[in-house]
Amino acid sequence: MPTETFFNLPEEKRERILNAAIDEFSQQSIKNSSVSKIIKNAGIPRGSFYQYFSDIKDFYKYILNIIGDKKLKYLYYVMGNLDNLGTLEIIGELYISGIKFAKDNPKLAAIGNKFLKESDEVKKEFLGELEGKSNDFFYQILKKGQEKGDISEDVDIETAAFMFFNMNIAMVDDFIKGLSIGGELVGIDAFLDKADKILYIIGNGIKKR
Amino acid sequence: MPTETFFNLPEEKRERILNAAIDEFSQQSIKNSSVSKIIKNAGIPRGSFYQYFSDIKDFYKYILNIIGDKKLKYLYYVMGNLDNLGTLEIIGELYISGIKFAKDNPKLAAIGNKFLKESDEVKKEFLGELEGKSNDFFYQILKKGQEKGDISEDVDIETAAFMFFNMNIAMVDDFIKGLSIGGELVGIDAFLDKADKILYIIGNGIKKR
DNA sequence: CAATAATATGACATCGGTGTCATATTGTAT
DNA sequence: ATACAATATGACACCGATGTCATATTATTG
Numbered sequence: 082m083p084t085e086t087f088f089n090l091p092e093e094k095r096e097r098i099l100n101a102a103i104d105e106f107s108q109q110s111i112k113n114s115s116v117s118k119i120i121k122n123a124g125i126p127r128g129s130f131y132q133y134f135s136d137i138k139d140f141y142k143y144i145l146n147i148i149g150d151k152k153l154k155y156l157y158y159v160m161g162n163l164d165n166l167g168t169l170e171i172i173g174e175l176y177i178s179g180i181k182f183a184k185d186n187p188k189l190a191a192i193g194n195k196f197l198k199e200s201d202e203v204k205k206e207f208l209g210e211l212e213g214k215s216n217d218f219f220y221q222i223l224k225k226g227q228e229k230g231d232i233s234e235d236v237d238i239e240t241a242a243f244m245f246f247n248m249n250i251a252m253v254d255d256f257i258k259g260l261s262i263g264g265e266l267v268g269i270d271a272f273l274d275k276a277d278k279i280l281y282i283i284g285n286g287i288k289k290r
Numbered sequence: 291m292p293t294e295t296f297f298n299l300p301e302e303k304r305e306r307i308l309n310a311a312i313d314e315f316s317q318q319s320i321k322n323s324s325v326s327k328i329i330k331n332a333g334i335p336r337g338s339f340y341q342y343f344s345d346i347k348d349f350y351k352y353i354l355n356i357i358g359d360k361k362l363k364y365l366y367y368v369m370g371n372l373d374n375l376g377t378l379e380i381i382g383e384l385y386i387s388g389i390k391f392a393k394d395n396p397k398l399a400a401i402g403n404k405f406l407k408e409s410d411e412v413k414k415e416f417l418g419e420l421e422g423k424s425n426d427f428f429y430q431i432l433k434k435g436q437e438k439g440d441i442s443e444d445v446d447i448e449t450a451a452f453m454f455f456n457m458n459i460a461m462v463d464d465f466i467k468g469l470s471i472g473g474e475l476v477g478i479d480a481f482l483d484k485a486d487k488i489l490y491i492i493g494n495g496i497k498k499r
Numbered sequence: 500c501a502a503t504a505a506t507a508t509g510a511c512a513t514c515g516g517t518g519t520c521a522t523a524t525t526g527t528a529t
Numbered sequence: 530a531t532a533c534a535a536t537a538t539g540a541c542a543c544c545g546a547t548g549t550c551a552t553a554t555t556a557t558t559g
Contacts, residue, residue: 086536113322117516126538131518240487247460248453255452278449286495295506326546335508340548500559507554517544524537529530 083143087133098123098133102140107188110195111141111203142207145196148189155182168226169284172219172245176252176276183253183260184269191257197250216246223287236287248279292352296342307332307342311349316397319404320350320412351416354405357398364391377435378493381428381454385461385485392462392469393478400466406459425455432496445496457488 087095101123105114116137120130134140159166159174166174183190196204219242226232232241256272296304310332314323325346329339343349368375368383375383392399405413428451435441441450461484468476 089535115516116518127517127540128519128538129536132536132538136518236491237487240484241491243460243464243484244457244488244491247456251452251456251460275449275452278446279453282445282450282453282495283491284495286491286493298505324546325548336510336547337508337549338506341506341508345548503556503558505554505556508550508552510551511549512547513549514547515544516546517542519541519543520538521540522538524535526535527533529532 082139083133090133094125098125099144102144103188103192106141106144106195107191110199111138111207114141138207144189144192145207148186148193151186151189152182152193155179163222168222168229168231169280169288171222172284173276173280176249176280177273179249179253180256180269180272180276183256187257187260190253194250194253194257216242219245230289232287233289241283241287244283248283252276252279291348292342299342303334307334308353311353312397312401315350315353315404316400319408320347320416323350347416353398353401354416357395357402360395360398361391361402364388372431377431377438377440378489378497380431381493382485382489385458385489386482388458388462389465389478389481389485392465396466396469399462403459403462403466425451428454439498441496442498450492450496453492457492461485461488 087098090098098119101119104122105119109115114137116127116130119137119140120127134143155178156175159171159178162174163171179190196207220238223232223238223241223245227234227236227238232238252272252275255275256269259272296307299307307328310328313331314328318324323346325336325339328346328349329336343352364387365384368380368387371383372380388399405416429447432441432447432450432454436443436445436447441447461481464484465478465481468481
């Protein structure tokens, strides 16, 4: 956690530092990120950085929390309707939420996606007890779906969860890459469409007939 | 390319250096790999390294070529039977070949997979003209499959190619992770099975009925 | 054997990064 | 105004990496 001092900073300065770090972490893995670049871009002296954070990991952890909080807001709708929606609808909403989050917060999404791809070791270091493998969530949804009769019994839901999880990452990656190359070259609609197509294929592959 | 001197080296030494580099590149991205670690593990002096390679990228490029050559051998069967096999069979064979290659050459597969995930920039740097986006191959196969009537016209084959490509990477990653954690904890059969299940789902999702 | 070519070696200059600390500056309370 | 606390600052010691180069060793050849 950042020190009290950091939170006492005038908003403008705090934001400047935060943005510099977000820039850095969205381009570099935590391992390759450097304090030097952050302070240079934020325009603060080296000593100050260590007045605010114990080290760069401390800062990273803090930003990871911000991302978690912010992303959660995009999931309110699905989370509140897990019982009303069909299994494939739920997953569809999860995908859509992820893309919208990425559209509104491209750098944060980039950091989050980078983090998801870190090794379990690194994840554990920052999340504490690696709270459930990341694709557990899809697994639970699919399991319920199979019980509800939405999903064919022929389908191995662990595999399906693996697929949804990895396609989600691949998609968001792709989206972010599109954003950073062409600015608005490929709009969000193209990606929502792509998500749709992916879901159509997997959905078609796993649904009960 | 390595220098003549490198190729003149006694086999034992050459192999030692090669293996040290393979170890390094399979754990680290090229960006994070260091000459220092390679020479330390190979037990050669610093100056020698630069007698053999212009720099670490030179060495990396060379190993990338070795990987390409070696992997190609695993694809002989499919490549020779593109016309006799059904579209989903072809893709299945590609997956199987990839897993077998990874089983026989786990470190090389790790390097290859890491490379596939590099940015286009990096890829271009090492491949020259980024010879066709990597998922082009699946695209061509699927396109032919659609013409042959194997694949439903409802399916967007670009999306399907995207899926096959990314699932392939995710699978091999998973396989390698399993290998390095438990030695032989999860055997190759479990993975061939997983590949099967993935193909069943996507296949079921895209095939013509 | 002598001379020349090929190869080996590690000390070195240089760079970019980290975290600390003594000191300077600013803010606050009496 | 003074004293005390909070904050700011950048020089510094230290680390690990890169690529080079003068020198040493070994091989080859006439």
